[in-house]
């Protein structure tokens with residue numbers, strides 16, 4: 001188990017001390033050091049040059065003395081960068097190196113950008129969002145669409161950051177989805193709210209006989225079609241547009257997947273979406289729920305808890321990183337049986353639930 005996996009489960013965490021409490025108090029500032037390091041290119045610089053002096057970092061990043069002192073004070077004290085005591089030179093934390101070696105660093109950075117440019121401001125309304133039990137933070141996103149997704153096309157920079165992140169966040173876990181999801185008997189999968197088709201493409205590539213339909217809002221059609229063409233799977237994957245709450249779901253599929261979808265809506269809305277899936281599936285058809293999950297005790301993992309602030313404050317009226325059990329209850333209420341949970345390894349709390357009609 002590596003350092004990142006160890007942090008995933010909250011059970012057995014030491015009691016909070018003053019250092020831990022201070023880190024929570026200044027959590028927003030800790031994130032700003034991470035974001036600044038990413039935007040300035042400090043991790044890549046240290047990865048390339050192994051070890052550098054303060055002056056070399058200052059000059060290469062074109063920073064003033066005071067600015068480099070602040071950046072290094074933060075990045076070393078938080079552990080993103082390590083200062084060698086004997087030489088005073090700086091090197092990259094092993095955990096960041098591991099992400100780079102595993103090919104996940106850009107995905108991690110896309111997540112940092114999402115937190116900075118989409119999540120950060122809306123979270124200011126978290127308390128009011130809890131009080132009013134709705135996404136008060138959406139008021140900070142320009143536009144008139146009924147939820148964040150229907151406002152993205154009115155905010156091109158946000159749209160770009162969002163879909164880059166969504167692709168990366170999916171890719172951090174969808175290799176496990178591809179491995180664990182048995183689609184050997186399946187002919188046609190409907191990917192409801194499939195985004196830029198990142199998961200549809202991965203599943204199509206892994207299952208050459210499978211036809212995949214991405215169901216998306218009209219504003220996201222071009223983004224998905226471009227990625228499908230770039231991946232060279234236009235013969236297998238197509239896009240249809242509509243509103244999965246209001247328009248009929250396409251018939252003829254034997255698998256319906258909701259990927260990073262049932263974290264957005266209320267449990268009642270989730271059950272309604274699953275009922276709609278149930279109606280179009282044949283007997284024996286499969287329902288697939290792929291997203292982050294919290295544990296059934298409601299006390300972790302910490303990434304599930306922290307990610308829930310976004311879902312409470314911003315995208316739509318009701319959502320959070322629900323527990324496995326909460327999803328299973330909706331699945332049962334929608335009429336499915338034999339649901340099976342498969343938690344994925346890794347530092348994100350991803351997993352999949354597969355159920356049968």
Ligand SMILES: C[S@@+](CC[C@H](N)C(=O)[O-])C[C@H]1O[C@@H](n2cnc3c(N)ncnc32)[C@H](O)[C@@H]1O
Nearest residue numbers: 149166170193194195216217242243244259260
């Ligand atoms: C969190 S993203 C997940 C994207 C993709 N499934 C993934 O895992 O990368 C949610 C997606 O649902 C789409 N969506 C939101 N409301 C929808 C609706 N009413 N009908 C169809 N798609 C919707 C959004 O446009 C967005 O691309």
